[in-house]
Amino acid sequence: MRASQLFFPTLREVPAEAEMISHRLLLRGGFIRKVAAGIYDYLPLGYKVIKKIEKVVREEMDAQGAQEILMPAIVPAELYQETGRWNLDVLFRLKDRNDRDYSIGFTHEEVVTDIIRRDLRSYRQLPLNLYQIQSKGRDEARPRGGTVRGREFIMLDAYSFDRTWDDLDRAYDKMYAAFSRTFARCGLAPLVVEAESGAIGGKENQEYMVVADSGEDIILVCEKCGYAANAEKAEIGERPVKKSDDELQPLELVDTPNARTIEQVTSFLKRSPKKLVKTLIYKAGEQVVAALVRGDRDLNEAKLASMLGVKSVEMADPETILRVTKADVGFAGPVGLDKSVKIVADREVQGMMNFVVGGNKTDAHYINANIGRDFEVSEFGDLRVASKGDPCARCENTLTTVRGMEVGHIFKLGTLYSEKMGAGFLDDDGQEKPFIMGCYGMGVSRMLAAIPEVNSDQDGMVWPISVAPFEVVVILLNPDDEAQCNAATRLYEELQQQGVDVLLDERDERPGVKFKDTDLMGAPIQVVAGRLAGEGKVEVRLRSTKSKEEISIDDATAHVLELRRKLYQESEDKAQAVAVNPQLH
Ligand SMILES: [Zn+2]
Known part of the structure; x- marks a missing residue:
């Protein structure tokens, strides 16, 4: 292909909406x-x-x-x-x-x-x-x-x-x-991570996540044992519960007018969300369930369903909430809840004392609530969305987070x-x-x-050879120079005969434009026919490392073929190294 005939409308300015x-x-x-x-x-x-x-x-x-x-x-x-x-x-x-x-x-x-x-x-x-x-x-x-x-x-x-x-x-x-x-x-x-099955359904499944800051998904990773899971799925390890040795304070119902959200309640009562317990009312079939998590945590519905032994749970409707709490949405709490409601709690709540909960009365919350004295919990377990610093479920280490972009998902349906x-x-x-x-x-x-x-630098894309738009670009710097023109054309034709996917940039453009466009396009191997052509040489460059070598024109085709072979071999070596699933064997 000749660049003068190729349709590749490059842009100097990119629309502001393009952030990635x-x-x-x-x-x-x-x-x-x-x-x-x-x-x-x-x-x-x-x-x-x-x-x-x-x-x-x-x-x-x-x-x-x-x-x-x-x-x-x-x-x-x-x-x-x-x-x-x-x-x-x-x-x-x-x-x-x-x-x-x-x-x-x-x-x-x-x-x-x-x-x-x-x-x-x-x-x-x-x-x-x-x-x-x-x-x-x-x-x-x-x-x-x-x-x-x-x-x-x-x-x-x-x-x-x-x-x-x-x-x-x-x-x-x-x-x-x-x-x-x-x-x-x-x-x-x-990264290959454990994931929730979502709309497809089924049981065991894994996602392939490219780690990138722009990724939409949060992945919990244990750097010690290699455990990796999507935030929707990640398990939190169990650790001995540390009860604080604070004194039990008397339970007190306080007015919290119009304070429904965690932010409103914490700012009104001037207490950290870590001293508050959220009460979320769910329906699991006919059973109404109150699930308790610390104020700054998010409940994981899949984990709740799994603890209750049901396929899925749904948030209770306002009528159900009014019936079991006798209050508007936003004031549910475990103290004095209707007896038919099953109360379950995240493990983290087990170690908390003197915390704030909803008052089961519109515009009111309890302060200094305590498990055992003020209400009972029928089961503790892993109920919340994992976050950075949580204990790993597979070893004694803690979890860290990275961002990921899902590129593949495999399921046992x-x-x-x-x-x-x-x-x-x-x-x-x-x-x-x-x-x-x-x-x-x-x-x-x-x-x-x-x-x-994940394969780019300040000058543009850096494509791996298997999927690059061209394997090789031959840049003819000055189309009016006979030696350069002969060298570029000869190499272009020889490489084509060898089955190489090669682009000849013979456009009537300044050298700077050609170099910029070639780097932006990101073909892995570049051959430059410039001033050295008069001495019987060309420059061969690798896009990934920016390394340059002067090679005689007579040897250039063989040299490029050898570079190309090595790049394919490197990619095959990487493929062989990853072909067995370490999480399942
Ligand atoms: Zn671990």
């Missing part, structure tokens, strides 16, 4: 352009990177025996209705001319399960893994960061079907290897979808059994952003 490094660089370099919120064009350079990421994905998926298919982007409502997902907020819904409902596919568990229930009948046809790379639509409330969280995005989604749970473990490990190797080859070294959709097979004992499924998603267009987010 990768978003600014991709816009500046002419890789992407915004069409609408969360909806982007991929221009030639951006789409080249996308296609190279997809190539790596296909190689790794195929190597694990997965088979590529393509499912429709438009999904009939009936399929999502079968599993109860038709009403999710993220669906882009549409109607056909006959008033039938459809949605743009946002993930394809239902569609693929429908394929299998139609055409796969016997255990002999298992295991099976089908994958696709496709544009999906999700009506995200807050699209951000260019292609980081788009409303239309390109995704790999793979689905495994197995006969037994052990087979599912094997299928999952294969996808773990494929994902880990893909990210490594794309220049990413994500089990029979969640196959049972809902009646998708089963005949086993060798003649019994009809539901398929045991896994699903595996990777954000391809998000990787277009995640890679430069």
Whole structure:
């Protein structure tokens, strides 16, 4: 490709809304352009990177025996209705001319399960893994960061079907290897963290998180034992409770007019939120539950549900709160609560004394409440969202936090979808059994952003060779100089003949512009045909280290091929090092 013919509209000024490094660089370099919120064009350079990421994905998926298919982007409502997902907020819904409902596919568990229930009948046809790379639509409330969280995005989604749970473990490990190797080859070294399963459902699952300050997710990490989990999931270790030796103060009901929030109560009573206990009223089925956490902490609903042995909990409605507390929302407390309410508390509350709680009376709070004297707690446990400094649940160390950007998520779904959709097979004992499924998603267009987010410097993007828009750029500094022109053209043609993806920058531009554009674009190897060409030499540079070498023109092609081979070898070495799941073996 010649740069004079390449469409890459670079920008000097970037829109103020582009805050993330990768978003600014991709816009500046002419890789992407915004069409609408969360909806982007991929221009030639951006789409080249996308296609190279997809190539790596296909190689790794195929190597694990997965088979590529393509499912429709438009999904009939009936399929999502079968599993109860038709009403999710993220669906882009549409109607056909006959008033039938459809949605743009946002993930394809239902569609693929429908394929299998139609055409796969016997255990002999298992295991099976089908994958696709496709544009999906999700009506995200807050699209951000260019292609980081788009409303239309390109995704790999793979689905495994197995006969037994052990087979599912094997299928999952294969996808773990494929994902880990893909990210490594794309220049990413994500943390693999335990996560909540969210809207997809299922049991064991792990997220691949690229550590970046701009990441949306908070990850709790133990630097000692390697435990890593999303904040929604992270467990907090149990430690012996230290009761303070303060004297018990008398319980007192005090007026707190209009003070409902923690901020209002603490500023009115002039007490730290650490001396206050929040009482959150939930419903777990028919049971009303009061969950207590320290004033400065957040309750984790998944942990509450798990303690109560239910799938999910929901905040109690105002009528229920009025019935059990005899007060408006905002004044619930454990003292004098209706007897039907089960009181549970976070472990941290166990060590607290003389704390503030809601008064179960509008505009009133108790001060100096104490467990055992003023109310009883039926169970203590890990109920809150973990934060920095909390004890690790796997060792004696404490947890720290990093920010992460999710690039992949792998799930053991089990029979969640196959049972809902009646998708089963005949086993060798003649019994009809539901398929045991896994699903595996990777954000391809998000990787277009995640890679430069962590692989860039002040001059621009630094692409790993596997996914760079070009492997090599040959810069012809002065197109009017015959020696430079001959050197550049010769190397460009020789490299092309060797199968190298090379760009020749022969534009009629100042050298400074060419260097700037080349660094911004971020191709890993640069060959400069400049003044040295008169002496039979060119300069070969590496984008990542900015190292420069003078090489004779006769040797330059062989030298570049050797550099290229080494870069691919380094990426393969990294891929081999990460292919086994350390958390599960
Ligand atoms: Zn630990």
